[in-house]
Amino acid sequence: MTQVRMADIQWPAVVKLTQNDExxxxxxxRDWLELACLYQHQFIDTDLLLDSLGNQYLIRATPTTIHEDPIGxxxxxxxxxxxxxxxxxxxxVQKHANAIGQCCVAKLAFTTFAQGMEIVHSLDD
Structure with missing residues (x-):
């Protein structure tokens, strides 16, 4: 496991929270930065970010120390x-579609991670 630079991640991406199928x-x-600010103390050690190439990144919450700079x-x-x-x-993606009330989720299929990301995006619209 290595710490990541933001430039290494291929966007778009999705976050898979352990306790939720969505x-x-x-x-x-910038979407990650917004989400990270909102959820910074709510992530658990098994939550994942998945990028458009299929790379998985564990989300490690920082200790709850007070920083003057929230980016810290x-x-x-x-x-x-x-x-x-x-x-x-x-x-x-099928579990996500089911969790948000889509029907016919068994028919959801794709051949690349990028296509899957687009399906997630279109389901959220």
């Missing part, structure tokens, strides 16, 4: 050696 779509790095408290992203399989991502 995926949080992030079009750009943003969670760290730790790149995992193993990419998520496309089959697992399809399951994530």
């Amino acid at each position: 995926l949080l779509y992030l079009a750009h790095q 408290e943003l969670p760290n992203l730790l790149k995992q050696e193993q990419k998520l399989s496309l089959i697992d991502f399809i399951k994530w």
Whole structure:
């Protein structure tokens, strides 16, 4: 596991919270920064960010110390050696669609991570 520079992440991306089947779509790095500020103390160590290449990043919340600069408290992203399989991502997207009340989720399929990201984005519209 290595700490990540934001430039390494291929946007769009999604966040998979461990305790929720819904995926949080992030079009750009600024979307991650907004989400990280909002959730900074609510992430748990098994929450993941998945980028458009299938790279998985564990979201590590920073300790709850007080910083004058709120950016100092943003969670760290730790790149995992193993990419998520496309089959697992399809399951994530199907569970997401089901959680937000879409029908026919078994028919949702795609052949690239980027296509899956677009499906998540379109389901949220």
